[in-house]
Amino acid sequence: MNLLGDMEEVREEHKFNVSQLQKYLSGKLRVPSGELITVRQYSSGQSNPTFLVQSPAESFVLRKKPPGEYRVQKALFSAGFPVARPLLLCSDDAVIGTEFYLMEHVNGRIFRDIRLPGVSPAERAALYVAAVEVLARLHSLSLHELHLLDYGRGHAYCQRQVSTWTKQYQASAHQDIPAMSELSSWLGHNLPSHDDEVTLVHGDFRIDNLVFHPTEARVLAVLDWELSTTGQPMADLAYFLMPHYWPQELSLISTMGSLRGVQGVPIPEELTSVYRRCRGLECDLPPLNFHLALSVFKMAAIAQGVYARHLLGNASAPNAVEFGQIVEPLAKAALQLATGSLPGPESRLFLQSPQGQEVLRRVKDFMREHILPAQKEVAEYYERHTAASPQHWETPPVIEDLKVMAKGAGLWNLFLPAVSGLSQLDYAHIAEETGRCIYAPEVFNCQAPGNMEVLHMFGSEEQKKSWLEPLLRGEIRSCFCMTEPGVASSDATNMECSLRREGEQYVVNGTKWWSSGAGNHRCSIAIVMCKNSSTDHRHQQHSMVLVPLDTPGVTRVRPLTVFGQDDAIHGGHFEMQFDNVRVPLTNIILGEGRGFQIAQGRLGPGRLHHCMRAVGLAERSLELFCHRAAARQAFGKKLYQHEAVAHQMAEMRLLIDQSRLLTLSAAHALDTVGNRAARKQISMIKVAAARMVCHVVDCTIQVHGGAGVSGDFPLAQMYAYARTLRIADGPDEVHLSSIAQLELRDQLRTTRARL
Known part of the structure; x- marks a missing residue:
């Protein structure tokens, strides 16, 4: 203290x-x-x-x-x-x-705010785990060895608690509150059958009654034993978990606010698991509905008592008058906990791991402090160095500086689970955040294309040493050469760029375009999709081969534009010519005829990352929409006061949240069932996210009027990216066909199973 x-x-x-x-x-x-x-x-x-x-x-x-x-x-x-x-x-x-x-007096840290502001999510998690471990240790102590067998009345604890707090509330009540009477009646008629276990209970076990070590996640002292007695230990556990179930609107008292959405705080299931492990309990704990409702009832009775002391003029708390306002809302919340289903793990799907939460927090901080403030300097660089300048295709120095900072901060190669330790679900949340700025993924070395993933999954040791390692270090960049101008590339089996074997070399001939990043001066290697087999099997005729861009016969023909923009910040999208380009046999990836196998392995995570970045871009677009609608006036009122604009805003929010959930579901599927089993979810989100972000940005352009298509706002660039997504990584129509086929298969399989 x-x-x-x-x-x-x-x-x-x-x-x-x-x-x-x-x-x-x-x-x-x-x-x-x-x-x-x-x-x-x-x-x-x-x-x-x-x-x-x-x-x-x-x-x-x-x-x-x-x-x-x-x-x-x-x-x-x-x-x-x-x-x-x-x-x-x-x-x-x-x-x-x-x-x-x-x-x-114990010298340490006391956190009056249960959200533990000022500590990292990782430390926040450790502090909460330490608290539960101490609670489990308390409940494991022998009353006999403590000489406290007579300290309380032990059995029928819950019954006594209901009676005690009912009497205390009634003694201090200044008005009739029907919800409190109803709650008291419910508790009295629904006493738990497991009320026979007796341990020492604290009675007011919460995070602000603990003194933590000044620098370590370790409890030095448990304070305030005023309500301690002997009885049912689940009451203590439920009281400690209570803030996880509180509606946020009841957070008038800072020490008993809601923990929902607080990064780092373990969810109740995780804390309960720690408690069970520390107590050595093998069976599951009983449902906590009753104990949670009793805990909130106790808080409501205490709040009533505090307010009553305020009315008498002898309250200890300076904000005692506020306690009278929360008694009825607390009672209603307790009734919902008593009679409803507790939020279970299914309602917490798609949450990041503690490591993922910590990385996301650091990425958000880095974005806010370094990346977003640099946008003006990046724009000025391209104003100075136009397409005629040799520096036009180079990365702006400010971005190179940011990359050094990000690498030094450990925010590097986050997209690759084997390197970062993050799951696809973890990274999906991070990709959304980086999607808010067009060049942010490159700062963290997480930019498209997914060539590093290809080499990691399918590359030989020699290929990894020569190309993957420098790519992961950020020393070089790469491009992916697949689409061709002369064929309908939506059907990848149409690819005609040829690969033939001559002795100890492969010879590549053909034209590719939309080779993103090829213009950057650091782009040193291309993965080229080639046709090389005479087999009749359509999906075994193609191979992927590594082609260094300084190989004779490789020509950067021209940069292509997207709605008039050359995307120099990404290294452009180039048309590439391969004329009798010779590479060693060791440059083949995985083997001849394995191109489609590689493509499927590459496109799953890659498409997902595109989709989550699209969600982040849409969030940024909606921010711009709202600011514009609140700042501009037309026909006598603010834009947002026009029903059409307000409805548009609402529709945008619906679309964004739907796409986010669908993308996170796909990420979860990738983590749990793998790329092949998640094909339908990936195809679904590829269509949904691309349509969503295109619509959201289009609406934002519309509310900006002429400014929306100018260079004064980033919307034109955002729209070019958004509209391209409906073609990149496969057009909508291809994915819709795939979804239909998979849906039909699943439906027929289900029907047969029922028969």
Whole structure:
């Protein structure tokens, strides 16, 4: 209890004779009689006022009216359980006007906000796990060995709790609240059948009643044993988990706010698993509905009591008046927990792992602090270096500097699970964030195409050493040469660029276009899709071969434009000519005739990453839409006040969230069932995300009017990217055909299974 911001001068109603206290303590502790001690009050604590007593040499914590607290802390301290060391108990009311006890001051961290602001998500997770481990340790202690068998009444704990808090509420109620009466009745008629287990229970176990080590995720002391007794341990666990189930609108009291969406805080299932492991429990825990409802009922009764003390003028809390406003909402929330289904793991699908959450937080910080502020400098670079400049196809220096910073920060090659340790689901959330800025993926070395994935999955050791390793280090770049101008490339079996074997070499001949990134001066290697087999099997006639771009016969014919833009920031999209280009046999990837096998392995994750970046781009577009609609006025009112614009805004939100969920579902499928089994989900999101982002950006252009198609806003560039997605990685029509075939197969398979 060392947070200076948690201290205040002793309130008038709680003042006592400090000199008399010093005289009493000087004969029992190392408190000097000559120099006066100082006393300050902790602003937290409602019923038992708590004070920091300091002498020049030592600091102590004093608690008034301590029935039972001193005894239980003394027993726990003797057993090695983390509590503040109890020093003395004074039953003489003449000293300060009431009973009190003194304990050692523990120097550590107390978090008054259960969301633990100011710590990383990884540390936040560790702190919550440490808290649950201490709770499990408490419940594992033997009452007999603690000499606390008579400390409470043990059995029928839940029944007594319902009765106790009902009476306490009724004694302090200032008005009739039907929801509280209904809740009390429900609890009384639905007592759990597993009410026979008896352990020592804290009664108010929450994160702000713990003192953590100053730098480690370790509990030094559990505080405030005022409500401790013996009884059902599930009550403590449910009380600790309660903020996970609170609606966010009930977060008026900062210490008991909602934990929903707080990065790093483990979900209830994870915390329950830790609790079970620490207690050595083999069977599942019983449902917590009753205990959660009881916990919220207790909070409502306490809030009513705090408000009642405010009305009487003797409340400890400075914000006591606010407590009266939350009693009824708490009761209604408890009734929902009591009679409804608790959110289970199925409602928390698609959450990142703790590592993924931590990386996402760092990526967001990096985006906000470094990448987004550099957008103006990047734009100015291309204004200075037009298409006629030899520097036009080079990466702007500011982006190169950002790449060095990102690499140094460990935010590098995040797309590749084997390197980053992230799942596809983890990376999907990160890809969405990087999609908000057109060049952000390159800063983290996560840009298209997916050649690094191809080499990682299918490359030989020699190929990995020669090309994958420098690609992963960011020393070189690559391009993918597949689409051809002379054939309908939507049917990849039409590819005509030839590959023939001559001795110890392959000879490549043909024309490719839309080879993205080929213009960048660092682009050193291309993966080229070639036709090389006379087999009749359409999907075994093609191979992929590595072609260094400095090989004789390789020509960058021309850069192509997308809606008039050359995409120089991505290295452009080039038409490439291969005239009798000779490469060693060792440059074949996986083997002859394996091109389509490689393509399928490459396109699954790659398409998914495109889709999540599209969701991020759509979110950025919607931001621009909302700002424009709120800032501009037409026909006597703001744009957003026109129903057509408001409905458009709502439709955009629907589309974005639908696409995000569908993409995360596909990412989850990739992680759990693999690329082949996830084909339908990947094809579905490829169509849905491309259509969605195209529509969202189009709406944003429309609300911007003429400015939307100008260079003053990024919307024209965003639209060019969005519209291209409906063709890149396969046109919508191809994916729709694939979805239909897979759906028909699944439906017929289900029908046969029923028969």
